[in-house]
Amino acid sequence: MTDQEILEALSGVVIPGETKSIVQSNYITDIFVNKRNLFFTIKLPMKDSTHKGFLNEQSETAIKNAFGNDVNVHVNFTVTTSSARTLEQTTLPGVKNIIAVVSGKGGVGKSTVSANLALALRESGATVGLLDADIYGPSVPIMFGVRGKRPMMRETENGKGVIVPLDRYGLKLMSIGLLVDDKNAVVWRGPMASSAIKQFITDVDWGELDYLVIDMPPGTGDIHLTIMQTVPVTGVIVVSTPQDVALADAKKGIAMFGQAQINVPIIGLVENMSWFTPAELPDNKYYIFGKEGGKKLADEYDIPFLGQIPIVQSIREGGDLGVPVMMSDEQIVKDAFLGFADTVIREVGARNEKLAPTKPIEITER
């Protein structure tokens, strides 16, 4: 079995939905043969990571057809994430994709969506950070049970102090709520806000990340401009409920980020609280806030629709348990978030192929 023969054997394996084979796309690396044992790696783009099982099976069949059933095939996978950024930049170096999660108003579950999106991306094999920049009500400390924890500082080689993010469920975590007490939070909203937030965002030592998810403050205001001026955001995800008022506010958000002077790509819209399902009646869907309002809005604005997240609750629990749903055994909602994350991975990949890197926006200070 030469490398050439092995590649020929695998040249019929194609990822569903693609035209080139995994050999033509140069996904095969690190071929190693030891007696009748064959090892190789498939370097998979993140957007195709859901096809691991399929590729494993197809590769094994192809090899055994070519070389006999006694060959042991060991496929290793590495997942690569595309980026529209050059990773040598000074702002958030090593972060491939920065995703800002926004909502037109509060109360639509933006923080819940951000946290569980980050966890679902992690579950797809990516390295992920979650930055809670919601100055009006940082929720990461409670949601991840790290309230009152003070993050460590460390000094870099050039003598600069940086904040070390916390680690929880395999995520890197940082929240404005971990740096200030509730009572002092007002500093983030005063005249000092702009410089304080810039420093907070740029001084966290994220290391290498495929995705940094930023839980933005709700609404559309100066604080959003500050963050967009500081961070070259790959794209924005808009969260809405199917309620009319929430949709009207989501329109404002879409309009803001689409403005000529800001112009951040919108990755898409996700609908939260799409329906309610009692844990006691798992097949019933109650469209409390109306049906598919988010889907219609995404169609109207011609932006991708990223998914629907239902509310599932048991009568035995009161709501906030302090554990993100992705870490619970609530399979219906977990599946919704995994599907949503898959769509985000695909849409971010498409965005990186089509568009140039986002630059931090430049706006004359008011």
Add this chain to the structure above:
Amino acid sequence: MTDQEILEALSGVVIPGETKSIVQSNYITDIFVNKRNLFFTIKLPMKDSTHKGFLNEQSETAIKNAFGNDVNVHVNFTVTTSSARTLEQTTLPGVKNIIAVVSGKGGVGKSTVSANLALALRESGATVGLLDADIYGPSVPIMFGVRGKRPMMRETENGKGVIVPLDRYGLKLMSIGLLVDDKNAVVWRGPMASSAIKQFITDVDWGELDYLVIDMPPGTGDIHLTIMQTVPVTGVIVVSTPQDVALADAKKGIAMFGQAQINVPIIGLVENMSWFTPAELPDNKYYIFGKEGGKKLADEYDIPFLGQIPIVQSIREGGDLGVPVMMSDEQIVKDAFLGFADTVIREVGARNEKLAPTKPIEITER
């Protein structure tokens, strides 16, 4: 049976919770005797109207004990509503109580609460008007199925043109949405807004009303000041959901109406969307948005808590049916609104006993 003997016989009948008898309170009028038939009227304050059945039974027993079992007792009830207004005033003459329903933000169901409160007050025997002053999204036309109807104008004796409210389910109805097309609604928000709204409110011919319920625009803004400058509001009802963000916004509303220069009495807070009950599992309560946040907020601000309104839905329906829930067969929610209306009647009565009439506020025009 002389009038004197009859009053003596009834002098032991006391409304639960009161100290004086119905005779001492001068509630008995129009006594009429024909052979062994006795007719009289109990003129009941609105707040005690739920005791009709009790009073009917007690009166009959008292009369039969005094004059024998062969007397036929016919009790007639009239319900009187207290007012802190003098009804000869020029703004909304004949309207005894003006209740403004407000919310800190949209999406909490303020319009649903306003409409069904008006219907529940009607069911208690009061004459009620509903004024939809929500310039941002008038909902009465859809909720009452009167979309596209144009209200009539009529000329008064002194040659002034007034708007005649519509009649539906025994309510008098008027909505900004009935006067302007959706596309022209913007006029209510421009520089003309203030005078247009003043004219709209004062030019409706409400006639005699026990309660006028005003569905206010959501939030706290100039438009609210305009309305408060135009109308001497008896009191304000604040609507909130148990969600944290909604409660935070409700606080802003409470603060606004409590400001020294506005100072409109707050009748209380009602919690909407308190829990979800599937019609298929009527005993189950799902506290989707948290539990009793509204009650805690009312306690914190020391204002009356007026009740909890649940969401009840069947999987067969999508939500908006175009019929207010008080006119449906949804007994759980109807009972909640009837209880809420009873509490409102009591609290408005208490307010009228304790406080002077509200004057339209005077604020220097900006």
